[in-house]
Amino acid sequence: MPKFHAVRRLYAYLLIAAAILLSLGTAHAAITEESGRRVALVIGNSVYKTLPSLPNPANDVEEVANTLRAAGFDVTIGVNVDRIGLEDTVRRFLRSTNNAEAGLIYYAGHGIQVGGQNFIVPVDATLETPYDVETQTMPLDLILNHLKQNSRVQLIFLDACRNNPFNAQKFWMAEKLEPVGATRGLARIDSDLGSLIAFSTEPGQVALDGSGALSPYSESFIKRASEPNKEIRQVLTDVRRDVIAMTDGKQVPWENSSLTDSFYFIPAPPPPSVEPMQQASVPEGAAATKLSIAPPHDKTGSALIVTLNQLPQTGKLTFDGKPVEQGAKLPAAALTALTYDSTGVAAGTVGLIGYTVSDPYGQATQGVVAITVSADAGAKLAQLEQEKQTRLADAGAYLKELPRDIDATIGVGPVKASLPVVPASAGEMTFKVAALPDKGTLRAGDRVIGLGHVLEAADIPALSYEPQIGTENQTFAVTLQAANDDLPPATVSFKPTLDACDTAAAAPLDLQGVTAGKLPNEIDPAVAVRACTEAMKTYPEVARFIYQLGRAQLANRDTKTAFETIKKAMDAGHVRAISEISALYLIGASVPTNLEKSSEIAAMGAKKGDPFALYAYGKSLYYGRGAKADTQEGLKLMLQAADLGHTYAMNELGYIFLNGVNVTADVERGVRFYESGLKRDDIYSMNSLGMIYRAGKGVPQDLEKALELFKRAAEGGQPYAPRNIGLMYRDGLGVPKDETEAIRWLEMGAERGDYWSAFERAKMAKGDGSNSESLVTAAHYFSLASALNRPGTGDPKKQSDKELASLADAAKKKAAEAFSGELTSQELKALPKTKSLNERLVLLAKATWVKRNPRYDLF
DSSP states (O other), rough: OHHHHHHHHHHHHHHHHHHHHTOOOOOOSSSOOSSEEEEEEEEEEOOOOOSSSSHHHHHHHHHHHHHHHHHTTTEEEESSSSSSHHHHHHHHHHHOOOOOOEEEEEEEEEEEEEEETEEEOTTTTTOOHHHHHHHHHHHHHHHHHHHHHHHHEEEEEEEOOOOOOOOOOOEEEEEEEEEESSSOEEEEEOOTEEEEEEESSSSOOOOOOOOOSOHHHHHHHHHHHHHTTTTTTHHHHHHHHHHHHHHHSSOOEEEEOOOOOOOSSSOOOSSSSSEEEEEEEEETTTTTTTOOOOBBBBBTOOOOEEEEEOOOOOSSSTTTTEEEOOEEEEEEEGGGGGGEOOOOOTTTTTEEEEEEETTSSSOOEEEEEEEEEEETTTHHHHHHHHHHHHHHHHHHHHHTTTSSSEEEETTSSSSEEEOOOOOGGTOOOEEEEEEOSSSSSSEEEEEEEETTOOOEEEGGGGGEEETTOOTTTOOOEEEESSSSSSOOOOEEEEEOOHHHHHHHOOOOOOOSSSSSOOOOOGOOOOHHHHHHHHHHHOOOOOOOHHHHHHHHHHHHTTTTHHHHHHHHHHTTTOOOHHHHHHHHHHHHHHSSOHHHHHHHHHHHHHTTOOHHHHHHHHHHHHTSSSSSOHHHHHHHHHHHHTTOHHHHHHHHHHHHHHHHHOOOHHHOOOOOHHHHHHHHHHHHEEEEEEEHHHHHHSSOHHHHHHHHHHHHHTHHHHHHHHHHHHHHHHHHHSOOOOOHHHHHHHHHHHHTTOHHHHHHHHHHHHHOOOOHHHHHHHHHHHHHHHHHTTTTTTTTTHHHHHHHHOOHHOOOOOOHHHHTTSSHHHHHHHHHHEEOOOHHHHHHHHHHHHOOOGGGGGO
């Protein structure tokens, strides 16, 4: 008994010593892992079609993208992108920025400054004429301004300051012909609060490509941004020092910062996780017993170093068959491989191992292992070994049974993987992330998970995946393996999918949307209303679904309900809903037409960078419709909309410059904008270019090309193109005269709602006059023309009304009977009362057309 009490007192003493030892742990960095979404746009253009190729940018950005992914950024990357590819890449990125903690842009390639603005130059740019900057490049400010509205921190890196290789030295910038800025480098950009702008060289100077696979700037950036626990301003100081050394002082990186908080690419994680007090029993007189010591780890899977500060006073501690000395430094895995020789050590003896675990961030944690020499330790060790085997078997079975395919809806935030709970027997195990999606963000709770990160058992049920926008129909894998044991890994596949509401009713160019979208006439209301109603119930916090339900209701001709739904989406923060409400006031759908109200609302959306609102408000200002005329600002806004790929804006600009509306006419400039729309398969651009080639205005007359463009436009649903084709067949212009073909095309245009198609068809029927049926046909189409007449169609005197009045009543009565046969008795009763046969016929024509095809969205 006295011996027992002596051992117990010694053990208590050693525990007190261990506690003191633990309290002396070294201080660790105060910076913890930042939470919040990080998004990056990385573009590298090397292989230019007509401009000098650059050796490094494409290589640069692949490495930069990998560096940023390791730093927790969801990266949208574009390599050797042409103008349309750049447009698509930028829009995908802008869709991902909503409520981001940090947004980053890294561009390597040719850049140009004009009028104090910087422009990204795609690989298909020629920049040979004064018209090319506005149609071939993209202003950096357009991306940066959107980023400022949607992220807390903005980081811009430009390795794009090469010598100016461009042929033209002046370019159109809105209403001015501006000279190219200093031919060396880019223009200075002043940072707003929360922004950092970094140039690979001083503004106005030239960056070097270097002789290696990477530019000097990118090479240093990749190296320094990968260094852990280094604040961004220190990163850039180190980059500047590196680049100056690499270029012998010829290139001096420069930055302008107004950041108010510290920012770390690789912030320090929590310090290493260590069991503070462990106990190990060894048999008395055993030559080499492996100690059961729980291994340390940290969340990022970094290489950890163990320093042995204290060794047992009796017995021998060995590693890999060799004695271990006090102060020895070993890899963390060695801790689990330590052995203890208890030869000559009395049972009941307790010894201490004191150790410090250090990570690459300068953080350290201490632990203690108490070794007890025991006569019956063999049985205990056997029991521990049995428990270990059970734990491994259970963990192996768990990994084997993990679900293999998980659907993840795009654009609704993190989607829970709903992986099962790790068995209690394996609850102390840790798991390493051996493979990670290169697009989208994996999280465990609020923590962003990177490649090599270590997960506790409790982290696995908390895993979620947020797919990157634009990744539908792709598959991304996460591979988990036991961190310290040899078990087969498990791979879980995430499949990003679009919600049915996005598939059915997403809007084109919606920068808060998730897909390319559908035009109004492409929406199937029966499908879309049901899908979006369900999406609103499932994701009530996603304003996009509210807006898209409104679009579906518009397609379903329920304009009153649609207005209220879209207004609700606007109030919930969906930006595109603003321009939709503006459009409803403009056309008078469900609310009285109000140009002032429409313009006022569009201005709200324009401030938020919505392409449709930029176009709508710009047009209001340019023409002074619903707003005080300001042609300069209106032109600027429509150019911004065109930069984002809005073809309506391109067509309006084409019309303005072609015809000299409030500006000096410039046919070539107008044609360039129409050609930009044509590259994007815009049906209105096709029709406008067809008219230009038919007339030979500013281009050689080409009737064959004109007819081809008209037919492509008509096939896409353009309402005016059928009339242009019909007139060519009627008059034998570029084709043999063919009255049957002319009638077919004119009737198609009339059915689509084109006033002039209906009018010209009616004139053909009246001109025939060979039988009474021709006059009935004339009455049908003259009345339809009057019904379809809209302001601005070029018919202020309403010729169709006069022509209709000139026809015999008998023909008009037959036409009225035919229209009435398409309406129900209730619909007929709802028509306004009139004693005039002509007025009655126009009302019937409008009612039947609206019933078949209320396509206000086409005009």
